[in-house]
Amino acid sequence: MTAVKELLLSRIRDVPDYPQPGVMFKDITPLLADPEAFSALTDALAELCVRHGATKVVGLEARGFILAAPVAVRAGLGFIPVRKAGKLPGATLSQTYDLEYGSAEIEVHAEDLAAGDRVMVIDDVLATGGTAGASLELIRRAGAETAGVAVLMELGFLGGRERLQGALSGAPLEALITI
Known part of the structure; x- marks a missing residue:
């Protein structure tokens, strides 16, 4: 590695x-x-999905899409986009989270995740953990299980890992690079 x-x-x-x-x-x-x-990068993230028994890969808008889609293909798994509010047609689950100044909202199609799914969240950077935490809540609310969170880079000095511990419910958080 x-x-x-x-x-x-x-x-x-x-x-x-x-x-x-x-x-x-x-x-x-x-x-x-x-x-x-x-x-x-794609191989390393796909290997994490397989190792942790994921059945689906969630990509967080926007750079997470760039990474998660080829990772899902490489791992032989389905890709589920988590989008900013208002970008998905049809019935969605939404989750609000706090930003430094204000809040934001993300959504997933309600039918894309279900009981029995083991979901790996893929993103480029873990900073404060707000978006990742909101995605973990969406996975839980959909009835699916979190297989883990995998990122290219973790900005350790921003404390995102610590903020996510409860939301991870024991699932691993893997960063290929920690800064």
């Missing part, structure tokens, strides 16, 4: 002062543009 981690880290670009002064943005677009690195 060390070689994969080094490859992934070498393709993540730091962008200082974006989106605001004092923030060091971690840009994954160079990683996505490199077929070797993107394939290694």
Whole structure:
């Protein structure tokens, strides 16, 4: 795993002062543009899905979609998008969560998750844990079980892992890279 981690880290670009002064943005677009690195990332995340017995993969809007869809295909699992409110047609389950300034809402189609499903949540970055926590609540409300959460990168200094412990209900949280 060390070689994969080094490859992934070498393709993540730091962008200082974006989106605001004092923030060091971690840009994954160079990683996505490199077929070797993107394939290694997809393989690593798909292996986590298989290891934890997932039957479906949830991708969080928007960058989580980019990762979760090929991971689901590679692992032989279905892909379920979790979208911002108002983006899905038909009956949905929705969950509100807090942001630094205000709140946001995400949704999933009500029929996409059910009892017996073991769901792996995939995203690019775990920061404060708000979106991941809301997705875990949607999975629970749908009657499905959380197989785990897997991210490319965890920003450990923001405390997202600690905030998610109760919502994970013992399911693993896996980060390929922790910063």
